[in-house]
Amino acid sequence: MSRMTLALFTVCVIGAIILALVDRATRAPIAEQQRQEVLRALDSVLPPHTNSADQDSRTVVVGDGSQVVLYLARRGDNVVGTALAVTAPDGYSGDIDIMVGIDRGGRISGVAILSHAETPGLGDKMTTDRDWLPWFRGRSLTDTQWGVKKDGGDVDQFTGATITPRAVVGAIHRALELCASHCRY
């Protein structure tokens, strides 16, 4: 083996060993962080419950063949609500992942944004405006026109940003429809 090959080979082997060790050390903490993140979102959108909703879920296959995880909120033995994560693919920059909690009556119990890359100061008002997401609480498929005001719906858009609210409203509407056909109590 030439000296060049040996040198590169050695560097790669050492690098691989370091990465294997670091991966082993960080895998559990990373998984725990991600679980906590989901759990925090679930607790914030579901009606008051007594179980760990992230460990109480079932997966359903929806119309277009994709899988959706339904997280169940229980108080004692009763299922009091369902949460599901939906993705708005039509935001201003990239996907917006949203957790929607829905109670037994098909009314929204809470909405949380899991991740987004919307413009700071414009699109991200959906998370910084304290009144916007809570506005959805208590609304259902039948009592609300699901669209932004510009499109003839009931939902406020923000000054200078219509695309983000439109995408979010569409995704929440889709979550309600999914739940209407898949949530079982």
Place this chain on the structure above:
Amino acid sequence: MSSAPSTALPAGEGLVAPAPSFSLAELGDDFRRGIWQENGVFKQMLGLCPALAVTTTAVNGLAMGLATLAVMIASSSSVSLFRNLIPANVRIPAFIVMIATFVTVVDLSMNAFAHELHKTLGLFIPLIVVNCIVLGRADAFASKRPLARAIADSVGVGVGFTLALVALGGVRELLGFGSLFGLSIFGASYPPFLIFVLPPGAFIALGLMLAAANHYGATAAKKVGN
């Protein structure tokens, strides 16, 4: 830092036995040079991609700078340690593998122990691999110097990069949101000056800061000249 005793040598006479190959004063110089004189962002205009992209707030700039600093110290040290074992014609791939290893270590550690920050910086952590300041210092400096000097240089350049990112992030956050490190400076009534938070604002802010730095530098040079 006290400088090593510098014995003035008579002309024509060299050191008989160069016991340490570097002095503390040299280490100090290696460190200081990267802070301003050869600052990666403001003087060499390198590493501008992360400098422009993540500096929407001072905190983001600080986190990105510290992540880069950690990668630089680790990669410069290992490049210096192995400098005599790696043949010159495969040095670049070897350095890149080392840098990529340390970047992944930082990426995984941040994900595990600073999860929120990791979500904010996201894509830009892996991109430290292609930050030309890191490879530049590894190849141009660390691959030809003993360990201590390589570390001094990487800390200096890394701290210089961090300061540049904090300054740029601070200016953009202050003008954009009226706050600094998340603390409101101009009060709640300050209307957000969004252009400075958006990508064009990064270029404008950096341009203005460069102009100010050059003006200051030129004025100072003129004074020395007189």
